[in-house]
Amino acid sequence: GDKIAHHGYVESGEFSVGDIATLSVDxxxxxxxxxxxxxxxxxxxxxxxxxxxxxxxxxxxxxxxxxxxxxxxxxxxxxxxxxxxxxxxxxxxxxxxxxxxxxxxxxxxxxxxxxxxxxxxxxxxxxxxxxxxxxxxxxxxxxxxxxxxxxxxxxxxxxxxxxxxxxxxxxxxxxxxxxxxxxxxxxxxxxAAAKTEPAKLADKIEALLAEIKSLTAENKKLKDKIAKDAAGDALSGAEKVKDTSILKLSLSGADINSMRNLGDDYKAKLGNSVIIMASDADGKVSLLVMASDDAVAAGIHAGNIIKKIAPIVGGGGGGRPNMAQAGGKDASKIEEALAAGVEEAKNML
Ligand SMILES: [Zn+2]
Missing domain, CATH: 3.30.980.10 (Threonyl-trna Synthetase; Chain A, domain 2)
Incomplete structure (x- = not known):
């Protein structure tokens, strides 16, 4: 029929049949x-x-x-x-x-x-x-x-x-x-956060993204330069065994790419050589060993050097005879690891 039903619940008191109630709609x-x-x-x-x-x-x-x-x-x-x-x-x-x-x-x-x-x-x-x-x-x-x-x-x-x-x-x-x-x-x-007005916000965000991109590129360049500077005149520290130069380098803040670039530079300068590098970046240790072709021919195996020294800094790794890398956790053992690497290289020659 034409009935309308309302649901409700009794908060206090009680209803009985015949009571008159007032319904109010919100x-x-x-x-x-x-x-x-x-x-x-x-x-x-x-x-x-x-x-x-x-x-x-x-x-x-x-x-x-x-x-x-x-x-x-x-x-x-x-x-x-x-x-x-x-x-x-x-x-x-x-x-x-x-x-x-x-x-x-x-x-x-x-x-x-x-x-x-x-x-x-x-x-x-x-x-x-x-x-x-x-x-x-x-x-x-x-x-x-x-x-x-x-x-x-x-x-x-x-x-x-x-x-x-x-x-x-x-x-x-x-x-x-x-x-x-x-x-x-x-x-x-x-x-307001972008220091502009709403109508210019999209343009401002694009400009900021472009700025971040250029700063990132500049930052990378500077990191490479720092790695090179930090290595300084490390070349003079190379130790020659037979015809092979053994060079150890301790770097600070260099990432693995910068280390690789640096290793290539030193190999080019030293000729027959093995470069044993360690870097400490925010408490994380990176190890990289690179050897020239004639050093490999003379008996150097970068992978085996890494295998020997990575555990010293609490890490593990390996690689090819001419290049190998590893990570580690204990930056306080970097000098010890580098010295062990030099010893291992000497034994191979
Ligand atoms: Zn409807």
Whole structure:
């Protein structure tokens, strides 16, 4: 029949049959729900218009804060499609269409072309909610009396929730305005952090990224130079055994690439040589041994030197006869490891 049910719970006291009770509806909250619910009617029709007639309602949730609408569609909506749907809904809000509700027989309702929920069972008489010619839906819910009351409409997310089903979350009226306000505040905060104004933020970020790129390149150059300087006149410290020069180098802050570049430089300068290098960068030890071809021919095996000395600094590693590297943890043992490396190289010659 035409009964309306309300859910509630008793906070204190008790009810008995025959008591007279006063029901009061939270009109502000109800108003917000009305706007969100009415917007789902416009949203559904707009989705069919933009994406096609395969769009069917798969679920819907409306609160005073936001609306959620699930519908059948096989792929993510593009930004363009989302913008189109938003535009259509907002146009229908601006058109200020009166919302009419009519109770009619199901046959009459079907003749109007009203959208029914697929698979839903309806009684003899149904309620049809019409927003002009744009939207006609079977619905028993609560609506605004004119679409203009919805105020404005903003989609905040679109995502897949299961195979072939997408979910849109959207805001209306005060909720949408609040969202714009928050977004504007975030933008202002980001602009202030970047020391510019919101309209110039994107350009500023691009400029900052370019600056970071050039500083990184400069930093790398300086690191290479520091590694070279730190090695200084280390060349004079080379020890010659037979025809092979053995050079040990202790570096600070050099990464493995800088060490490799430096090793190549020394090999070029010393000719027949083996370079045994260690670097301490933020407590992490890197070991690198490089040997020239004639040093390898004379018996040097860089990999075997590394195997011998890496455990001294608490690491492990190995490699080829002409180049090998290892990591380690104990920087206090670097000198000991380098000395052991020189001894091992001497034994090989
Ligand atoms: Zn409705």
């Amino acid at each position: 009109s502000v909250r109800r108003g917000l729900i009305c706007k969100n619910h009415s917007a789902t009617h416009l949203l559904q029709k707009a989705l069919k218009t933009v994406l096609g007639d395969h769009v069917e309602q798969k679920g819907s949730f409306v609160s005073d804060g936001r609306l959620r609408f699930d519908f059948s569609h096989n792929q993510a909506m593009t930004a363009e499609e989302i913008a189109k749907v938003e535009k259509i809904v907002n146009e229908k809000i601006t058109e200020a269409i009166p919302v009419e509700t009519k109770v009619m027989t199901i046959d009459e309702a079907k003749k109007t072309g009203a959208m029914a929920l697929f698979g839903e069972k309806y009684g003899e008489k149904v309620r049809v909610v019409m927003m002009g010619d744009f939207s006609k839906e079977f619905c028993g819910g609560t609506h605004v009396s004119n679409t203009s009351t919805i105020g404005t409409f903003k989609i905040v997310s679109e995502a897949g929730i299961s195979s072939g089903v997408r979910r849109i979350e959207a805001l209306t009226g005060e909720g949408a305005l609040e969202y714009y306000k928050e977004t504007e505040a975030e933008l202002a905060k980001a602009a």
